[in-house]
Amino acid sequence: MNNTAQSIDVVIAWVDGNDPKLKQKRQQHLSPEQASDAVSDTRFASNNEIYFCIASILKYVPYSGTIYIVTDQQRPQWIDEFEQQGLCNKYKIRIIDHTELFTGHEQYLPTFNSLAIESMLWNIPDLSEYFIYLNDDFFFNNLSKREDFIDQDKLVIYGHWQNSFSKKIKYKFRKYLNHYFDKQIQPKYTTAQMLSADILGLSQYFEIHHRPHILHREQFKKYFNLHPEILKLQLSFKFRHINQILPVGLSNHLLIKKQQAVLKPDVDIAYLKNQQGLTKFIQDLQSNTIKYGCIQSLDQLDQDAARQISTALNAKFAGFLPKSLLQYEPV
Structure with missing residues (x-):
């Protein structure tokens, strides 16, 4: 439970894709029809990002309540060291297994689909x-205030409006090619955002990017209780699928329609997408104005680049990391 009524819980989706048991389980559910982007190894890779994510919350989010880590019969190797080193109390970090998350919907397990998992976050006790x-792979890069996410009982959403028309035409055309010519369709982040607005009757969508997002638990729960067929569709895909909505987008657009959101422009983030952005990312870690960061595809960096990133992040979050991580050498 939270320490105060002003605290905000944090939920982190995590998977160790290198776990042989998980790899074997994933292989059992693969089929030729699944899009390659949805099943690629890098989507499930883990390179200790979870520890930097948690360290950033402990360092920069003083109003955080419980930190929930959503996993599939896994546990981060050094997670207990946060409590053992006195960085947080024993109740601060809690592991939520998919079996607990999907209580009442167990028939959809196992799942390897982040959009299905996000659709069930409201079910965390x-x-x-x-x-x-x-x-x-997200983290806080500077001190965060509660007002960054909640402004007088309205949730703060950062992004910009996009017209849905062209995105919807492309979506329908790709489905046409798939149906008549068996052309594989890759799930797209922006398409899922468009669909999350489209099901609510909106002709435009508020596009968001890779950063922490504030969500409203009751909005999620109420919507899916009223529209169980949409939840069923979301959960029915073992891997990400072109027909899925973005749950974060759904929450955002529900709040926007009810005038319970404060819309603000996009903010810069420290974003590592590939090795070409290495220098800028390390520079942005030192910025006093960039509040959030995202590290993608660490598994695709060469050894020297991986070491540079590890060194920079270890320095950034010194005093808030498990000691075992500091002794770990990226390979």
Whole structure:
């Protein structure tokens, strides 16, 4: 439970894709029809990002409540060291297994689909009414204030409006090619955002990017209770699929329609997408104005680049990391 009514819980989706048991389980559910982007190894790779994510919350988010880590019968190797080193109390970090997350919907397990998992976050027991959701490769880069996410009981959403027309035409055309010519369709982040607005009757969508997002638990729960067929569709795909909506986008657009959101422009993030962005990313880690960061595809960096990133992040979050991580040498 939260320490105060002002605290906000944080939910992190995490998977160790290198786990042989998980790899074997994933292989059992693969089929030729699944899009390659949805099943690629890099989507499930883990390179200790979870520890930097948690360290950033402990360092920069003083109003954070419980940190929930959503996993599939896994546990980060050094997770207990945060409590053992006195960096947080024993109740601060809690592991939520998919079997607990999918209570009442167990028939859809196992799942390897982040959009299905996100659709069930409202089902976490004791989760605060408002909560912050991050992928494990997101982190806070500077001190965060509660007002960054909640402004007078309205949730703050950062992004910009996009017209849905061209995106919807492309979506329908790709489905046509798939149906008549068996052309594989890759799931797209922006398409899922468009669909999350489209099902609510909006002709434009508020596009968001890779950063922590504030969500409203009751909005999620109420919508899926009223539209169980949409939840069923979301959960029915073992891997990400072109027909899925973005749950974060759904929450955002529900709040926008009800005038319960404050819309703000995009903010810069420290973003490592590939090796070409290495120098800028390390520079952005030192910025006093960039509040968030995202590290993608660490598994695709060469050894020297991986070491540079590890050194920079270890320095950034010194004093908030498990000691075992500091002794770890990237390979």
